[in-house]
């Protein structure tokens with residue numbers, strides 16, 4: 001391992017984190033389409049058995065690797081190390097060399113991930129630590145919902161506490177007073193992190209990539225056990241449900257059932273999103289929601305080699321799977 005940063009030729013890695021729906025995929029798409037001349041290999045970890053985000057990432061020629069078998073900070077650390085090792089071998093001219101053309105790595109964690117164990121991978125696994133350098137942890141904060149998430153959830157707090165850069169996103173949804181209060185709260189939790197306000201996660205790439213901001217000593221001050229392998233807990237009440245339906249749906253019925261559900265359960269429904277097959281619409285309909293706020297839009301047309309179908313994920317507390325299944329089936333167009 002090189003000791004001098006100037007001579008450090010290891011591949012830089014950025015961990016992109018932030019609570020469910022904060023704007024991570026929006027930021028990722030912004031980075032992938034920006035004109036920075038860098039080749040970025042992207043590792044995306046989603047909560048839930050099927051990835052919706054990977055369907056929404058812009059069609060860049062970057063290497064995008066999905067990890068959907070669990071949460072990156074718990075069960076799939078082994079997967080992460082395997083993927084990083086494969087990429088390393090590709091870059092060293094071994095293995096699948098088509099994958100080796102990247103300059104840096106970007107890891108998008110699930111909104112429920114604690115970033116510390118992910119960061120830890122770059123220090124405790126020797127082969128990984130020799131080849132990769134953790135550049136920064138970038139945390140996107142949803143200005144509208146951060147108050148609730150920080151009050152309730154240990155994961156949201158960890159994401160802020162471990163950040164090197166905090167992007168205060170969705171500044172269009174809250175008044176200036178609230179933004180200032182939130183900035184103060186974030187600063188009290190993590191005085192060392194740089195803060196930027198963003199709209200649609202738009203940020204100068206130079207503020208988040210290649211910034212050499214991750215400092216192990218600071219992280220050890222926040223969490224003296226940072227380098228020790230230890231179990232960590234998630235909120236056990238939070239679960240995800242997944243639905244798939246090949247018959248076309250009626251968008252009015254989808255809207256109606258979600259509206260009714262959210263009136264009573266909006267606070268506990270963190271995130272729901274899907275790509276839907278709607279009757280009479282030739283395009284994929286993307287449906288995105290966070291608590292009470294949701295929207296849908298027609299995306300690209302279904303391709304001739306795709307079977308149109310609807311895939312929908314809901315993440316929240318106290319979700320009744322049988323009830324949701326019945327409601328979802330009730331949305332099939334007549």
Ligand SMILES: Nc1nc2c(ncn2[C@@H]2O[C@H](COP(=O)(O)OP(=O)(O)OP(=O)(O)O)[C@@H](O)[C@H]2O)c(=O)[nH]1
Nearest residue numbers: 019020021022023024025026111170199200201288
């Ligand atoms: N009003 C508003 N909406 C935004 C802004 N940035 C992103 N969004 C919307 O917020 C929603 C969530 O954005 P994503 O980028 O999917 O969030 P995410 O953090 O990747 O979500 P998960 O992967 O589910 O955790 C989408 O509908 C975005 O269009 C913003 O600045 N203002």
